[in-house]
Amino acid sequence: MTEKLTIAKILERPYFKQAKVYADARALERIVEWAHVLEVEDVGNLLNGNELILTTGLTWKGSEAKCLKFLREIINKNAAGLVIDMGRVVKVIPERMIELAQKENFPLILIFSEIRYIDVTHDIHTYIINQQKKVVEDLEHFSSQLNQLLLMGEGIFSLLNLFFKFTGQAVAYSPVKGRMICAPHSGYFKSDEERVDEKAGNHKFCFPVLVMNQSFGQLVTAPCAKENHFTSLALDRCATAVAQEILRSMYWEEKQLNRENQWIAQWVDGLLSEKEIKERLAKIKPNLLFQWCGILIIESRNDAFDDPPALLLHQNMMLRMVFSHESFFILPLNRANRFIIIILNLNHSRSDQLIDRAIIKAMHAYKHYINDDQLIWGVSGKTQPLNGIHQSVLEAIEVIDVQSHIGLLKDPFHHSLHIYQVINHLNKNDRLLPFIREQIGNLEVTRNERTVDLLHTLKVYLECGGSKKEAAAKLFISRQSLYKRLAQINERLGGDIEQPRRRLSIELALVGLDYLNKTRP
Numbered sequence: 001m002t003e004k005l006t007i008a009k010i011l012e013r014p015y016f017k018q019a020k021v022y023a024d025a026r027a028l029e030r031i032v033e034w035a036h037v038l039e040v041e042d043v044g045n046l047l048n049g050n051e052l053i054l055t056t057g058l059t060w061k062g063s064e065a066k067c068l069k070f071l072r073e074i075i076n077k078n079a080a081g082l083v084i085d086m087g088r089v090v091k092v093i094p095e096r097m098i099e100l101a102q103k104e105n106f107p108l109i110l111i112f113s114e115i116r117y118i119d120v121t122h123d124i125h126t127y128i129i130n131q132q133k134k135v136v137e138d139l140e141h142f143s144s145q146l147n148q149l150l151l152m153g154e155g156i157f158s159l160l161n162l163f164f165k166f167t168g169q170a171v172a173y174s175p176v177k178g179r180m181i182c183a184p185h186s187g188y189f190k191s192d193e194e195r196v197d198e199k200a201g202n203h204k205f206c207f208p209v210l211v212m213n214q215s216f217g218q219l220v221t222a223p224c225a226k227e228n229h230f231t232s233l234a235l236d237r238c239a240t241a242v243a244q245e246i247l248r249s250m251y252w253e254e255k256q257l258n259r260e261n262q263w264i265a266q267w268v269d270g271l272l273s274e275k276e277i278k279e280r281l282a283k284i285k286p287n288l289l290f291q292w293c294g295i296l297i298i299e300s301r302n303d304a305f306d307d308p309p310a311l312l313l314h315q316n317m318m319l320r321m322v323f324s325h326e327s328f329f330i331l332p333l334n335r336a337n338r339f340i341i342i343i344l345n346l347n348h349s350r351s352d353q354l355i356d357r358a359i360i361k362a363m364h365a366y367k368h369y370i371n372d373d374q375l376i377w378g379v380s381g382k383t384q385p386l387n388g389i390h391q392s393v394l395e396a397i398e399v400i401d402v403q404s405h406i407g408l409l410k411d412p413f414h415h416s417l418h419i420y421q422v423i424n425h426l427n428k429n430d431r432l433l434p435f436i437r438e439q440i441g442n443l444e445v446t447r448n449e450r451t452v453d454l455l456h457t458l459k460v461y462l463e464c465g466g467s468k469k470e471a472a473a474k475l476f477i478s479r480q481s482l483y484k485r486l487a488q489i490n491e492r493l494g495g496d497i498e499q500p501r502r503r504l505s506i507e508l509a510l511v512g513l514d515y516l517n518k519t520r521p
Helices: 064-076 095-103 117-152 156-167 229-259 262-268 274-284 309-324 352-370 386-406 419-428 432-443 449-463 468-475 479-492 500-516
Strands: 020-022 034-037 051-055 081-085 108-111 171-175 181-183 206-211 214-221 292-300 328-335 338-345 375-379
Touching: 020 095, 034 117, 051 117, 064 095, 095 108, 117 156, 117 229, 156 171, 156 181, 156 229, 171 229, 206 229, 214 229, 229 309, 262 274, 262 328, 262 338, 262 386, 274 386, 292 352, 292 386, 309 328, 309 338, 309 352, 328 352, 338 352, 338 386, 352 375, 375 386, 386 419, 386 500, 419 432, 419 500, 432 449, 432 479, 432 500, 449 468, 449 479, 449 500, 468 479
Parallel strands: 034 051, 051 081, 081 108
Antiparallel strands: 020 108, 171 181, 171 214, 206 214, 292 338, 292 375, 328 338
16 A cells, blocks of 8 residues: 655655755645646646645745745645755745745745756656556555455455455445444444544545445445545445445345246236235245335337346346335336336335335336336236235236327326226227217218317317317407307207216217327327
8 A cells, every 4th residue: 555745755855855844744744746847937727736846936036025926826726845946046035935834834945955856856756656556556456356255255344354454444334224334343433323424534435335326335434544545546446346246146136036936927917815925925035014015017119128038137136226225125027028016115104105206216217227218117006905916917007008098107107097097998898989989970070171170179168167268269269259169069969068977978088089099188
């Protein structure tokens, strides 16, 4: 592990042995990332920060104002320190310059012996480059050891313990759910609240553990006295290794569950009793308590679910992950171009509305991950009893069928279909079109301009709740013209269109017509 180059270390170099230094202990700890010779009046944007500035004072000799302006500018640019070659150009520096440097805890180094700046910069740059090279080599060695542990499947603690041995820094994995894992032990960390506080301590590193773009927790080091860039880089690699270990565990767990999903198909097909279902669930997840059970069906129009088994397994993992983040336990089943997913809600405190919101949130995360715009999904109502889940499958399929006609729903749940449950049922039994013709067929016998106007007029009139004034305004016609059209409509439909039951039938037929025409009403 490498250490940063500080002013104190530079002063140990031979060419600074007889230098006069104006700097306290805090100033000597300033980090030096580069050395730069500067002979200009206006510093401008010439510095990036943490440079050791070397100068002869050529541009400000004899002028106290220019001298102080130069010092103020390099301090504001966060330079590491200032080295002045005394005797060649500048014989003495103003007292105010020394006072300003000491006030700002800024190292001021005066050299009275003859040195060459080219030798100084070469020495400092060589040291910095060698240190950076060593950092890269150490990181490569650390990454190689992490990979060996991953291949052996030693678990998360072994990865954290390697980080501790390599950097000397205590580290903890704080998962989103569950107990944290510490290396070498939890004594280096205080309360649970402090362990995830990135602002606690000046030199405390924290990196998220991301698996398939989902946060599973974070790695955090114990507070340390000195900032160390190597520790930060090593923690980043350790976080990646922990994510890989989590993904490996998820893969094998999913593979094991996939081998045992024969009974899930039997459950979906209604071949298991309530008792058998509960016994099977207890074997998979002991002490499983859930408040709500339902069916989610995901269907893709671009054959996304016809992938090889390994990719389907990967999608199962992604589904399980996004739903577990929302406190659901799922049992996925792939059939043809559909995912049939049994959802069990583990959060007993949330209402049905909050369950809906949580499912939507999980599906948004899933769609974002697979980047599939052709994805259609639907959710059934609550399954009661558990062995009646086949009916829930039909409900979820009905939600998907409706969306294939009217477009994607904002809330694709069976209880949100409302009138479309009736329309979809009529359509499946080939009764929708005859019903439409019976109710409003006389308005669409021909497709000339007059009949289309009458159909549109009727739709607008009913949408306005029977308000003739509002309907005439929306149709951009006079009220007298509307009266004439309504009289024609009433005559064609056999009268009584204002009666409640008759009006309800006409409205249902109009929505059904839009449904068949695949347009959102």
